[in-house]
Structure formats: C-alpha cells, structure tokens
Amino acid sequence: MTEYLTNYRKYILKCLENEGCDFGQLLEYHTEKLHQFQHERFIHLIVMVLFALCTVITILAIALSEKLMLIPLAVLLLVLLVPYIKHYFFLENTVQLLYKDYDAIYKKVHGFSQEDLK
Template sequence: MTEYLTTYMKYIQEKLEKCSEPSELDGIMSEHLDKIAFMQHERIVHFLVTMLFSVILTIFIAVLVFTPNLPVLILVTIILVLLIFYIKHYYFLENTVQKMYKVYDGILEKQRKFKENAR
C-alpha cells in the first residue's frame, strides 16, 4: 500500500502540472476523489485494526501481570511488534490522505484559475 500510494501521489502531481484544459482537470478531479474515498476507507480499517491490537495487547499485559509466564511474555512481544508496524503504517496513511486533501485544494485552485481566464 505504501508503494501504491507513493506512486499515485507522484502520478497525480505530474498529471496536475501537465494539465492545460478544464475538461482534463475535471477527469483528474474525479479520479482523485475516488482515490481519496478508497484511502479514507483503508485508513479507517487500519485504525480499527490498530485499536483492536491495542486492546488485545492491554489484555495480555494484564494477564502477564497477574500470571507471569514465558508463553504470555512471548505473545505480548509479538503483539507489541505488530502494533508498532500497524501504527507506523497508519501514520503513513493518515499523512498521505492529508496530502491528498492538499492536492484536492490545488485542483480546486487550478479550476478557479481556468474559470477566471475564460472570462
């Protein structure tokens, strides 16, 4: 997903820079809004999974406190490592979606300029 989003962001920026007609810009806007919707869905799913792993980690830490044993400690360690990677990925998704909003604002600005130039 990281590579997909990074590639898409480069692609949409290049397409936006090369855009010279309002009709082309409408296509870019439509495509970009679809991608934003997909990424918002992806972001909420990863948020829910991250929260689930956080709750599971908390439960197993509580179990470890009351019944210390090696298998539970290993399980806590595995869940903690997974949670760290989920948080890292969620952070990337969140920041990228916010960048997508800025690109959306850039598209709107370019649409305004086209309308002003048409007058």
C-alpha cells in the first residue's frame, strides 16, 4: 500500500502540472480514490487500536500475574506494533496530502477552493 499510495500521489502531481489534463474527470477519479484510501485508513486504525490493546493487556497480565511465559508474546506484539503504527501514520499523512491535492484539482475545475476563503 505504501508504494501504491506514493505512486498515486506522484501521478496526481503530474496531472496537476499538465494543463491539457481533463481536470473534471480527474476530480471524479480522485474523489473515488480518496474514498478507497479513507476506508483503508479506517480499517488500519481499527486493527492498530485492537493490536495496541492486546499489547497493553498482555503487559498488564505479566505485571499482575507475574507469568514470565507471557514476556515473549509481549515482545512479539511490541515488535509488530511499532511498524504498524509507522504504517498507519504514513497512511494518515498521505491521505491528508491527497486532500490538498483534491483542493488543487477542485480549483482547476471550479476556479475557487477553500484556500481562497482565507
């Protein structure tokens, strides 16, 4: 997903530079893609939160029950949680950049955007 999102953003930026582009059609396409990326981001948020809860519960179980055999599970969950958080934040930040790209496309189609209201 990281590579796909990165390549998609490069594609949108190239389209924005190309004055011969059909920005109306690009706006429709980008809107559909934004919905897909928002869904992906939401699913990753749910999984990340559940994964973090499992990690916290495992650490609490170790602290309260003093069962040392749970330590490898806690370490495994932490090792997997860190890259998952990193990936989620990549999704979050990239989708926010895509919102700005949406505004730029919208301005090319309709002649105004949110930025003009400031």
